[in-house]
Amino acid sequence: QITLKETGPTLVKPTQTLTLTCTFSGFSLNTGGGGVGWIRQPPGQALEWLALIYWDDQRYSPSLKSRLTITKDTSRNQVILTMTNMDPVDTATYYCAHIGGYYPLERFDYWGQGTLVTVSS
Amino acid sequence: QSVLTQPPSASGTPGQRVTISCSGSSSNIGSKAVNWYQQLPGTAPKLLIYSNDQRPSGVPDRFSGSKSGTSASLAISGLQSEDEADYYCATWDDSLNAWVFGGGTKLTVL
Numbered sequence: 001q002i003t004l005k006e007t008g009p010t011l012v013k014p015t016q017t018l019t020l021t022c023t024f025s026g027f028s029l030n031t032g033g034g035g036v037g038w039i040r041q042p043p044g045q046a047l048e049w050l051a052l053i054y055w056d057d058q059r060y061s062p063s064l065k066s067r068l069t070i071t072k073d074t075s076r077n078q079v080i081l082t083m084t085n086m087d088p089v090d091t092a093t094y095y096c097a098h099i100g101g102y103y104p105l106e107r108f109d110y111w112g113q114g115t116l117v118t119v120s121s
Numbered sequence: 122q123s124v125l126t127q128p129p130s131a132s133g134t135p136g137q138r139v140t141i142s143c144s145g146s147s148s149n150i151g152s153k154a155v156n157w158y159q160q161l162p163g164t165a166p167k168l169l170i171y172s173n174d175q176r177p178s179g180v181p182d183r184f185s186g187s188k189s190g191t192s193a194s195l196a197i198s199g200l201q202s203e204d205e206a207d208y209y210c211a212t213w214d215d216s217l218n219a220w221v222f223g224g225g226t227k228l229t230v231l
Binding site for chain 1: 167171209211220
């Protein structure tokens, strides 16, 4: 059974750096174990993909690449996302999700509950 | 403006069949598999359809997906009140090197 849970601050100030942790169980981020992605959703708006990580690869949204870093701690079954220079427009619910399937049929098949991050001074 | 285009809203009465479209281009839907997600109010998205037309275990067969060219569709037959939710299409875009989502369709069961 695959589960994921996001943790991090609920409130950050403009210009600060956001660090979110995704703690997962039921799979391993090793060869063939799939991957983990981060997706966000501003209030009342659509889903937006941010970044993903596999055992040996990381990918970023082109529009946010300069602000994002995704890393993994395989010993703790965690994926960490950092986003620099936070702005009020970054206020959103941030989700992490397991990436299942094999190329070219990947999908986000299991999602965390999400964590709401508000950016305000 | 989303890379994948969905109608913002759709509606139907209980028992009806409704379809939701998702339009893209050759760099995404035209060459990649499409996934659909259902997001009930206040909850995380749930995978509904993957690889264009496959249902994960536990998803009722009232839900079906299809793809033709650069467009995909989600069909819901025998509409039920609990189907009232937001629906999103998603796929990988080779030109952007990014996952892309549609803008979402809010389904109302009248």
